[in-house]
Amino acid sequence: MSEAEASASAPLRRIKLSDQIAEDLCRRIARERMEPGQRLPNEQTLMQQYGCAKGTIREALKALEVQGLVAMRSGPNGGAEIRPVSIDAAAQQLRRFLHFRRLDFAQVYAVRRELEVALGLAVVGRLDAEALRGLEENILACEAAFAGGEHARGRSLELTFHDLLCDASDNALLGFMCRFINSLLRDLVEFQGGSATEYAAFGAHNLESHRQLVSAFRAEDAEAVGRVMREHMCCAEHYMRRLDASFRSDMLSGR
Numbered sequence: 001m002s003e004a005e006a007s008a009s010a011p012l013r014r015i016k017l018s019d020q021i022a023e024d025l026c027r028r029i030a031r032e033r034m035e036p037g038q039r040l041p042n043e044q045t046l047m048q049q050y051g052c053a054k055g056t057i058r059e060a061l062k063a064l065e066v067q068g069l070v071a072m073r074s075g076p077n078g079g080a081e082i083r084p085v086s087i088d089a090a091a092q093q094l095r096r097f098l099h100f101r102r103l104d105f106a107q108v109y110a111v112r113r114e115l116e117v118a119l120g121l122a123v124v125g126r127l128d129a130e131a132l133r134g135l136e137e138n139i140l141a142c143e144a145a146f147a148g149g150e151h152a153r154g155r156s157l158e159l160t161f162h163d164l165l166c167d168a169s170d171n172a173l174l175g176f177m178c179r180f181i182n183s184l185l186r187d188l189v190e191f192q193g194g195s196a197t198e199y200a201a202f203g204a205h206n207l208e209s210h211r212q213l214v215s216a217f218r219a220e221d222a223e224a225v226g227r228v229m230r231e232h233m234c235c236a237e238h239y240m241r242r243l244d245a246s247f248r249s250d251m252l253s254g255r
């Protein structure tokens with residue numbers, strides 16, 4: 001092996017070992033049912049357990065930190081503390097994955113339609129008085145934004161209504177997927193066209209759908225929730241097309 005080849009392959013070997021250790025630490029966290037707030041063994045102990053240098057352990061811990069699975073704490077009792085993976089960290093990865101695929105509006109709505117109906121049905125009977133009040137307050141705030149001509153704020157609040165339904169769901173996967181799509185719509189949609197009248201009509205449609213949804217949730221009427229949500233999603237897609245909405249291409253930097 002030439003010197004150049006040796007120096008090119010050496011870092012690869014080192015990265016590979018630290019990745020293996022990072023992977024093994026993930027398995028340990030799962031196997032030992034470690035919870036957020038608990039700490040991994042300190043560096044010295046990990047060096048002994050894996051029989052490797054401090055640099056390799058640090059690299060492995062750094063990889064877990066970048067993934068958002070641990071946070072490094074300093075001090076005498078310092079070390080890698082396990083933290084819950086945030087929805088933002090998970091969403092960021094998924095956006096990066098989607099960045100290199102061509103995701104169009106119709107595809108997003110094809111998925112959103114089905115998921116929002118499923119989410120609506122999943123939370124029937126799960127919204128307590130406080131959650132229902134939260135939805136009603138959101139409708140009022142949304143109304144005020146549209147009345148004041150603050151369309152971007154109204155649009156963001158409109159999506160918050162759907163986030164509140166995610167909060168009420170006990171299905172973490174469904175909640176995550178719906179919230180992820182809401183965040184794409186909130187951060188990445190640009191409107192190219194459309195008149196003020198059309199924006200107002202879109203806003204009015206959203207508010208009316210949300211009012212009907214709250215009534216159906218109050219009555220715990222699953223049939224009405226499914227019907228209103230399906231219509232709402234179809235109309236929303238239609239309006240987005242009329243307003244010439246499109247996704248900004250950059251999903252790498254996020255916002």
Ligand SMILES: [Zn+2]
Pocket residue numbers: 158159161162206209210232
């Ligand atoms: Zn809505």
